[in-house]
Amino acid sequence: MNILLPSLARPMSLVLVLLAAGTAQGAETQAVQRCAAQLQSEQARIEQAFARERPPESDKVAFQRWARNLHAALNAAGRSAESCERQSQPAMATDRRSALEACISRVTAKSDEVNRRYAGRTLSREEQAQLRAAQLDLHEQRITCDVASRR
DSSP: OTTSOHHHHHHHHHHHHHHHHHHHTTSSHHHHHHHHHHHHHHHHHHHHHHHHTOOOTTSHHHHHHHHHHHHHHHHHHHHHHHHHHHHHSOOOOHHHHHHHHHHHHHHHHHHHHHHHHHTTSOOOHHHHHHHHHHHHHHHHHHHHHHHHHTO
């Protein structure tokens, strides 16, 4: 059913892979599988509903609006699946939670600094590249916080 917009199907496939990765760790296997199945059925339902309302590609404005709405609906389904998986996991110990929150706080402060540095002006290509590199680095730091909290 991923014939609508293949580029949008890739993020959803990534979510499914991430959900499946949780099963490899043995954590709440049935619950994670249930969440993945819900995501797949919701994705299929969304794609079918949007396929009925797909405007012709010659109407660029309508098609772009439709594609944005489709993408938003698929992202909402992905967030719902992530929430389902989080709720199925056992509660985190307080020491791990405080370490995670401290790590996230540090990354958020760095992110705010980067945003302040580049805010309010038109960026050159070089500055855009630097901003994107900084954002990717911050994203990797955030992932590291999450991974470290699960050890």
